[in-house]
Amino acid sequence: MSDLIRKSASEQAELLRTGQVSSVELTQAHLDRTAAVDGDVHSYLHVGPEAALAAAADIDRRRAAGEQLHQLAGLPIAVKDNLTTTDAPTTSGSKILEGWVPPYDATVVAKLRAAGMPILGKTNLDEFAMGSSTEFSAYGPSKNPWDLGRIPGGSGGGSSSVVASFQAPLAIGSDTGGSIRYPAFVTGTVGAKPTYGAVSRYGLIALASSLDQVGPVSRNVLDSALLQDVIAGHDPHDSTSLPESLGSMAEAAKKLDVKGMRIGVIKQLNGEGFAAGVSARFNESLQLLQQAGAEIVEVDCPSFEYAIAAYYLILPAEASSNLAKFDSVRFGLRVTPEGTPTIERVMAATREAGFGPEVKRRIILGTYALSSGYYDAYYGSAQKVRTLIQRDFDAAFAKADVLVSPTAPSVAFKFGEKLDDPLAMYLNDIATIPANLAGIPGIAVPNGLAEENMPSGIQFLAPAREDARLYQVGATLEKLHEDVWGKRMIDFAPELQEAR
Amino acid sequence: MAKDELMNYEKALEQFEVVIGLEVHVELNTNTKMFCGCRNEFGNEPNTNVCPICIGLPGSLPAVNKKAVESSIKIGLQLGCEIAPNGRFARKNYFYPDLAKNFQTSQFDEPIAFEGALDVEVPSGKVFTIQIERAHMEEDAGKLTHVGGSTGRIQGAEYSLVDYNRAGVPLVEIVTKPVYGAGAEAPELAAAYVRLIREIVKSMNVSDARMERGNVRCDANVSLRPHGQEKLGTRTETKNVNSLRSIERAVRYEIQRQAALLAKGVAITQETRHWHEDKGATSSGRPKSDADDYRYFPEPDLVPVQPSKAWIEEIRATLPENPADRRKRVQAEWGFADLEFRDVVNAGLLDQIEETVKAGAKPQAARKWWTGELARIANTQDQDVTDLEISGAYVAELAGLVEAGKINDRLAREVLTFVLAGEGSPAQVVAARGLEVVSDDGALIAAIEAALAKQPDVLDAIREGRMQAAGAVIGAVMQAMKGSADAGRVRELLIEMANK
């Protein structure tokens, strides 16, 4: 493996800016790595060398011509396959969209292109982002680079594994209940879910519109901050996008200081239910932060008890409606049943063949939850819980500047372990879901190895629009840990076998 | 289609009380669609005014057209409604191929306007106050064309074509509360109500209001109950009534059909019915129950519409005077007798006459042309007089030509047919076709003298004051000059000659 691709995104960008490496060289080095390891890791559903190299060559030309370029120009990136791209198929991990090439770019993708970042390919995910392991991808799971027998997290296991295996310095993810943060946790990488509305959802194939948020995936905190700065901002195409700028995340990530910061430990997301190793790493992190001058307090969020229940009503309800458009009429798969092919029968046959089991499960759940006679008991009650959770956060943020918890209860599980037990699978998201329900930002930062030498991590949460706090405290903790370890978290990962 | 048994109308009204309810869809004439930037235009090539949003491609998101909101507020205010300070959109979920997302973005429990009232005058002169329950915003569906069947309906068709040009066109649906007490005049009231709605939306220029293009569409609910019974009868909803005349006929038909069934003890099926203008009958559509489950829930992709008080007042200040006030004012200005004025209102000709008077015509002349000859022509063409391709300015010009003696009534009628055929203004037609009446006294005198030679006693009779004797000469002159003589001038010349 070339040393070049082991460098952080910000280091690679610096080499580009100073002319020590060209974008074509850097892009090619990552494509070579993909050729060598992705047969095993399976981060990508689609790799686009031609488009990536053409974009890289264009940036090199413009740089040579002395053009003023974006600070990340020429730095290649991988994009989760639920964001539309005009030059690559977009499947959202589903058979129902196999081969579909969208006629428009997602706003986030357009921003990456505008910044001059070559898109290496589209990363794997659980079908329509429904899952925690990528085992529900219609195209097979991605693997955890730390142990190929384990899940890379989900739904964004393609994006987490692609940066963890050095196939890309950065990736784009989407987080509906933890789909960026949980994969970061299990792969020893960093992932952030920005404030709801901070990043445009236009072109993101919706799972649950009121919960979905696009965000950065990287190997360190500063890199995620740099990427959030590229993709954030108001978009008139997304009515729910925030009108105001949240400021520079990269600046925040450079303030390595937590003196006087009040850090609230969420009582309900600590101790019981969390693996011993994960809890031990969590307490060590708290200790480091305290030693660096932070004040650790405890906060009580009693309504979190109902978060998963509310989430698994709101999400399927919205998803059942969002996924109704997949009907074979205008795009995607069309299955014509035998006999008289009426429109109803063609739609039914297409959806039967095109959707996987988890998608069907959630469509049925959501359809039921919205049905008249059940609406108030299910969807209505879930919305009330959502309000209660927001109130818990309001009260907690009156006592603390940021909140913390372990990102998830336990380290990466083995393939197949939870496949037949949806409830056990859903519990992986217990710590990440409340942020989505409240629309607040969260970041997952690795904090060492726990059970079976697998990565563990910590999650910081901040009030809406205060994403900068997360990058500041996240980067500080990362530095404190690296000082103790004498190396970066990702350097603990075993070398992958390179195919030749 | 089986022929329905109908009860004699008078008999039906003796036995039953009629209750009607009207849902009027008004297509707004905004430049762009409700949720995207596509042109809102009628008659373009199929599927040319479309984009990822209005054909519901994965990843696309709606954004509300502010102009459509403004138009909706105008309509609400003019109907005397309250405007909701916080109106949410909702999703109405059902699968149909003309619905790109398989849900319609509409308003459910939070309409933009609610609780209004409208005074509607029927041809007898009676005024009914119709209570408006709500006016809400929604998007139109695409247009389906069923090919290969004999009926043009989806059943039996070989295939169907979808044109999404209309998908996403902004609609305002105006819903009345049940209307009681109209009795035998219920059909006229229904038509008069829709006519008034058309007048209102046209006067504010928020809709082209052309019924034959579907700009204004009416669904008529009809139910009967025995006199004195409190419980409402089962209602039917007749769709596809796209002219004022059809509304009247359809309501009358439903009254007679339902009465015949009820009299035989047969229960009315709650269903939608289709109006067939050619057959003058309704046919059964699909059963409709109050439990139709559209799984409404708040549209998570849109933020609530929150018109400020200031904006609403700003809009209110721009409203044209309300139709009732306007009627009172123009009747007084024009000096029309009640019956004359009622004819004008019932024909929907207020705008036309106002425009004609503004262009310089005398009110009575304007009325005479519009309710007379123009209405007659429209009737022979099975058209609404308001849809004739002639401006008030042209009618005023025509009346002016008659008044100046340039043409007489008979010639004016001829000129009118050429104007309607697109040959230009009345003056242009008269010039081009040489239709001017002969006002050259020389030619007239020659003709009068020729006539007098045959009837020498006439001049004496006139001198003795027996003016009726002049008639025979005038008739002879007109005949000799093939109608191109000005009868008034002939009379004047005769008197002059007698008094010489």
Ligand SMILES: [Zn+2]
């Ligand atoms: Zn459009």
